[in-house]
Amino acid sequence: MSTLSLKDLNKIPVRLASGHRLCAGCAESIIARQILMGTEKDVVVTCATGCFEVSTTIFPYTSWNVPYIHTAFGNGAAGCAGVESAYQSLRRQGKITKDIKFVTFAGDGATYDIGLQALSGAMERGHHMLYVCLNNEAYMNTGIQRSSATGMGASTTTSCAGSVCYGKKEYSKDMTKIVAMHGVPYVAQAAPHAWRDMITKAHKAFECGGPSFINALSPCPRGWRFQPEDSINISKLAVDTCVWPLYEIENGTDYTLSPESLKIAEGKVEKKPITEWIASQGRYKHLMNERWEPVVEEMQEKLDARWDYLLKLCKL
Amino acid sequence: MTPAKHSDIAINGDCAVALAWRQIDPDVCAAYPITPQTIIVEKFAEYIANGEVKTEFVCVESEHSALTLCVTACSAGARTFTATASQGMAYMWEVLPIAASMRVPIIMAVANRAVSGPININNDHGDVMSARDTGWMSLFAENVQQAYDLSIIAPRIAEHHEVQLPCLMNLDGFILTHAIERMTPLDTHAVKKFVGEFKPLYPLLDVEHPVSHNLMDGPLFYFPHKYQTVKAMDKALEVTKQVFKEFQQISGREYNLVEEYMCDDASCIAIVLGSSFGTMKEAVDQLRREGMHVGVAMPRLYRPWPISDLAKVMKGKKSVIVMDRHLSIGSYGPMFPEVVAAALENEGEMPKMYNYIYGLGGADTMVSDFVSVYKDVKEGKAKRINYLGVRE
Numbered sequence: 001m002s003t004l005s006l007k008d009l010n011k012i013p014v015r016l017a018s019g020h021r022l023c024a025g026c027a028e029s030i031i032a033r034q035i036l037m038g039t040e041k042d043v044v045v046t047c048a049t050g051c052f053e054v055s056t057t058i059f060p061y062t063s064w065n066v067p068y069i070h071t072a073f074g075n076g077a078a079g080c081a082g083v084e085s086a087y088q089s090l091r092r093q094g095k096i097t098k099d100i101k102f103v104t105f106a107g108d109g110a111t112y113d114i115g116l117q118a119l120s121g122a123m124e125r126g127h128h129m130l131y132v133c134l135n136n137e138a139y140m141n142t143g144i145q146r147s148s149a150t151g152m153g154a155s156t157t158t159s160c161a162g163s164v165c166y167g168k169k170e171y172s173k174d175m176t177k178i179v180a181m182h183g184v185p186y187v188a189q190a191a192p193h194a195w196r197d198m199i200t201k202a203h204k205a206f207e208c209g210g211p212s213f214i215n216a217l218s219p220c221p222r223g224w225r226f227q228p229e230d231s232i233n234i235s236k237l238a239v240d241t242c243v244w245p246l247y248e249i250e251n252g253t254d255y256t257l258s259p260e261s262l263k264i265a266e267g268k269v270e271k272k273p274i275t276e277w278i279a280s281q282g283r284y285k286h287l288m289n290e291r292w293e294p295v296v297e298e299m300q301e302k303l304d305a306r307w308d309y310l311l312k313l314c315k316l
Numbered sequence: 317m318t319p320a321k322h323s324d325i326a327i328n329g330d331c332a333v334a335l336a337w338r339q340i341d342p343d344v345c346a347a348y349p350i351t352p353q354t355i356i357v358e359k360f361a362e363y364i365a366n367g368e369v370k371t372e373f374v375c376v377e378s379e380h381s382a383l384t385l386c387v388t389a390c391s392a393g394a395r396t397f398t399a400t401a402s403q404g405m406a407y408m409w410e411v412l413p414i415a416a417s418m419r420v421p422i423i424m425a426v427a428n429r430a431v432s433g434p435i436n437i438n439n440d441h442g443d444v445m446s447a448r449d450t451g452w453m454s455l456f457a458e459n460v461q462q463a464y465d466l467s468i469i470a471p472r473i474a475e476h477h478e479v480q481l482p483c484l485m486n487l488d489g490f491i492l493t494h495a496i497e498r499m500t501p502l503d504t505h506a507v508k509k510f511v512g513e514f515k516p517l518y519p520l521l522d523v524e525h526p527v528s529h530n531l532m533d534g535p536l537f538y539f540p541h542k543y544q545t546v547k548a549m550d551k552a553l554e555v556t557k558q559v560f561k562e563f564q565q566i567s568g569r570e571y572n573l574v575e576e577y578m579c580d581d582a583s584c585i586a587i588v589l590g591s592s593f594g595t596m597k598e599a600v601d602q603l604r605r606e607g608m609h610v611g612v613a614m615p616r617l618y619r620p621w622p623i624s625d626l627a628k629v630m631k632g633k634k635s636v637i638v639m640d641r642h643l644s645i646g647s648y649g650p651m652f653p654e655v656v657a658a659a660l661e662n663e664g665e666m667p668k669m670y671n672y673i674y675g676l677g678g679a680d681t682m683v684s685d686f687v688s689v690y691k692d693v694k695e696g697k698a699k700r701i702n703y704l705g706v707r708e
Contacts, residue, residue, distance in 0.1 A: 042523040046388065054532045062528035067520040069391055069529040071384050071414050078381035081374070082344070082388030083520055089343040089372035089394055096521055118384070121377030 004196050009037050013065070015045075020063040021055040025221040025228025027235065028052045028134045030192045032105060035132055035214065038202020039101045042066070044083050048076030048106035048115055051141040052134055074114035077122035077131055080104035084127045101206045102129040108149035109139045111215075112175050123182040123211045130205045130212045133175065136220035144223040148173040151243070152299055153292075154283045156223075161286040166295050171302060176249070179213040183252035186212040190258075191244055192219075193235035197258050201248060217244045225282020234280055240269070241277045242307045247314065255313040265316050271307075274300045327499050329463045329492035330355035333399070333425045333485070334363070336467035339507035341369045342423075343394035343514070346382040348375070350404040351437050352489040353427035357399060379404040383411040383424075390420035391529050393519030395471065398422065401489060402429035405443040409450075415482045416451025416545055418530050419517075421474035422482040424452075425467065428590065429489040430677040438678020439489040441589065441641040444618070445650045451545050453483040453552055454618040458575075458593045460497035463487040465569060468502070471511055472559045479552045480517065481545070486618075488591040490678065506566050549620045556617065573622035575614045578604060579629050582611030584693060587626070587655055588639040589614060592674075592681065596639070599686035610690050621654060627661035635668040635693055641675050648701055649673050668693075674704035681705070 015036045022029050028051060036043060047053040047070040056063040057070065071079045080102050090096045106115055111133040119131060138156050139145040146159040152171045155161035159168035180187040186208035188201040198216065205212035219234040221227065226234055238244035239260050246258035263269040278284040278296065287296050327335065334356050337345070347357035364373045372394075376382045382398050390396040400408060405426060415422055431442040444454060455470060457463040466485050474483040487493060502510075518527045533541060553573065560571040577597045579585050588596050593614040603610045613629045615622055630636050636659065640649020647653075652671040659666055672689055675681040685705055692698045 044392075044520055044523070057528055057531040059531040059533050059537050062531060064528050065526060067523060067526045067528075069388055069520055071387050071418075071530060072410055075381060075384035075411070078376065078384035079388045081376075081381070082346075082385035082390075083392040085344050085372045085374050085385060086389040086392035086394035086396075087521055089370070089389075090392075090521065092372075093343070093370055098523065100521065100523060117377060118381045121381055124377070125374065 004199055009199070012037055012040065015043070015064070015066045016056065017063045017065055021058060022051065023222055023228070025231045026051070027192045027218040027220070027231050028136070031132070031134060031198065031216045031218055034192065034195055034198040035103065035130070035202040037199045039206040041099050041101050041206070043101045043103060044069070046070065046076060046080040046083060046102070046104040048104065048110035049073035049141070050107035050110050050134070051136070052105050052107065054141060073110055075118045076104045076106035076110055076115050077119040080129045080131065081122040081125065081127040084129050103132060104129065105132050105134055107141065108133060108135045108137055109147045111135070112148040112173050119179070120182065123179060123184050123213070126210050128210060130202070130214065133213070133215045134218045135215055136218040136223060137172070138220075138223050140220050140223045149175065152302070153278070153287050153295055155286060156283070166287060166292045176213070176215045180249040180252050184212060185210040185251055186248065188248035189215045189217070189244065189246055191217040191235045191239055191246060193232045194239070194246060194258070194260055197246060197260070204248070223283065225285070226280060237272070237277055237280055240264070240272045241274055242271055242303060243274065243277050245307065245310055247310065255310070255315070257314050257316065265311055265314070274303055324498050324500050326496050327460060328355065328494050328496045329457070329460045329487045330427065330494070331359050332460050332464035332499055333467050333487070334359035335501060336464050336507070337397055338363045338369055339502070339504040340468065340471065340511050341508070342371050342397045344372045344374065344386070344389040344396045346374050346376050346385045346396070346398040348379050348382045348400070348404065350379070350401050352429060352493040353399045353401045353404070353425065355493065356425055356427070379407040380411065383408040383415065386422045386424075387411060387415045387418060387420050390422050390516070391418060391519070392521045393516040395514035396422050397424070399425040399427065401427040402431050402443045405447060406431055409446065412447050412450035412452060414530065417541060419480040419545070419548065420482055421471065421480055423467070423470045423474060423485060424482065425485045425487065427489045427493045428486050436677040439491050440676045440678065444484060444486050445642040447484060448619065448650065451481065451549070452619060453481050453549070455483065455485050455616060456590045456614070456618065457485070457487045457492060458591055458614065460492055460495065461499045461569070463492055464499055464501065465563065465567065465571070468507055468511060469559055469563050469571070473552060473556050475514060476555045477517060479548050479555050481548050481552060486590065491591045502567060510563070510566055553620045553622060571616060572625070573616055574625040574629055575616055576629055577612050579611035579613055581609060583609045583634040584637070584690060585611040585613055585629065585633055586637040586639055586686070586689065587613050587615070587651070589618065589641065589651065592639060592641065595681065595683055596686045598683040599690065602683065602687055603690055608690065608694065621658070623658045623661060626655065626658040630659050630667060631662050631665065633667045635670065637670045637672060637689060637693055639672050639674055643673055643676065670698045671701045672704050673701065679705065
């Protein structure tokens with residue numbers, strides 16, 4: 001990849017065409033385009049069932065200008081591993097000579113929950129593939145049900161805020177570190193407002209010589225209850241509050257904070273309080289009630305602890 | 317006893333399947349162990365270890381991933397095999413209809429085994445029957461030789477461009493998978509020539525011509541797409557007949573859509589699947605010696621269901637006994653209504669129809685048991701549904 005200037009990136013052929021049926025303001029297509037800009041080589045895309053899959057492939061149309069395959073919900077990683085296995089076999093036999101890259105896109109339900117086993121299997125076996133989690137922190141395709149990626153305190157249709165409940169009672173699973181613990185060459189957290197960071201990470205992931213994983217925060221106007229034009233601002237706020245730190249992990253052990261989060265760690269940029277994150281989205285608005293003040297305090301404590309732990313891992 | 321030919325070998329059913337796979341040398345093989353299929357993937361792992369095949373051998377973490385991997389590898393353009401049984405097939409179930417609707421000619425050996433619960437590792441047809449309506453073809457072997465032969469035949473049918481359907485190759489768990497029998501293998505060169513090159517349609521790895529596979533269908537397209545699979549299945553019967561003929565030319569072994577034994581002049585015939593066909597042939601021999609006009613038939617395929625060939629074998633018979641090695645709890649055995657429906661083709665000539673459920677969870681069924689079935693029918697003791705030898 002020569003440069004990461006917008007002018008040059010603009011020249012890369014469009015792999016995900018416009019005209020898909022994702023909601024206005026959805027970050028998933030933005031992330032997918034950034035990821036696909038991470039390689040100039042031929043690429044095959046696989047998908048798990050989810051918003052992204054149904055919205056880009058409504059027969060007889062397809063948004064994909066590259067080979068694409070989907071099978072089911074819980075097997076995005078296995079699907080990608082299958083195409084890659086065919087590639088390894090046919091390449092060994094000399095039937096294919098091109099250098100082809102493989103990427104799978106899956107939501108957080110398909111990654112943190114139902115697809116965890118297939119993901120773990122594919123990472124352990126060492127397939128040369130990039131797995132991208134389009135993390136909108138709930139089952140948005142079926143109508144905003146909680147997943148194990150949903151943040152504590154969020155109101156979803158299966159973890160509703162009500163008269164006796166403040167929403168989801170559990171903290172989200174730390175999927176990024178779970179994948180890293182497989183010892184795969186490259187794992188990262190990314191967010192779509194930091195486009196240069198995302199594309200750089202995708203490039204590293206594609207070229208790492210083994211399995212790789214990018215957990216990409218994907219703000220969801222419908223599920224998170226904010227205006228469609230605010231997606232990118234919300235993405236930035238997630239990083240500024242350290243709700244979604246940007247970092248990468250090489251070979252399971254080498255943690256590095258990415259520029260935006262590093263600036264916060266170095267004190268060059270102020271770490272914003274979680275109340276700003278809570279106030280920005282309808283899914284958390286019930287927490288603004290003084291009744292749930294202790295919950296918000298606990299959320300801030302947990303967030304700080306997670307951030308401190310990450311800094312330790314980054315040797316900061 | 318005739319002396320064994322020089323080329324004959326002693327081999328169990330699982331190893332016979334693995335040997336066929338070695339000779340075919342598929343591009344990708346997904347492996348996950350489950351009894352009684354395990355020996356297939358173990359044996360194949362030995363071939364991999366010794367560099368005898370060029371296959372990409374992927375030891376997946378589950379059957380769900382095994383079949384997924386097969387679907388996408390095959391879509392990518394690779395000839396792809398796997399094997400399963402029982403709970404493994406149950407765990408794959410979500411992907412079974414996806415494979416069929418995506419028209420990927422995967423070959424899957426099924427070492428037929430009872431499905432939990434209660435847990436049981438022995439043979440019956442509970443696993444394959446659960447796959448009945450998923451759009452897979454389903455071939456049944458009677459013995460080890462047939463398990464080998466059908467493993468070579470299956471890809472020819474499945475990969476035919478007017479068929480393009482995945483195929484199950486069924487062999488009875490333990491009865492065939494673990495039993496050592498005499499078998500005549502074919503020369504590897506002959507197998508390779510017979511099976512030929514895999515010529516995938518619209519492979520994903522043809523990056524110059526990108527295609528999207530398995531898109532989201534609304535009501536306008538789902539039904540028509542399913543109907544296309546129906547037409548492919550219809551075509552499969554014709555293709556199967558042709559491939560059987562070609563196989564006979566290289567092996568001298570004859571296969572038919574419905575295998576018959578002593579059916580021509582029989583007044584009562586039984587219909588059975590798998591290894592029990594052999595046991596029932598013994599029962600027929602014994603009863604013939606006693607002067608009873610009985611016969612037995614085996615549909616070589618359960619899907620596509622060879623309706624007209626079955627109707628033909630039932631034509632003019634007084635009674636037909638359908639032997640089911642599985643239960644459809646709350647109804648008849650799964651094959652019984654299908655045989656009755658096939659008999660409707662002979663208008664106005666419906667024989668008396670009896671259903672026997674037998675051998676569930678590996679319950680032994682001996683020649684004497686099958687003899688008693690024919691005798692009970694003759695003596696008017698049989699009911700519409702009968703549970704052979706069950707302790708109440």
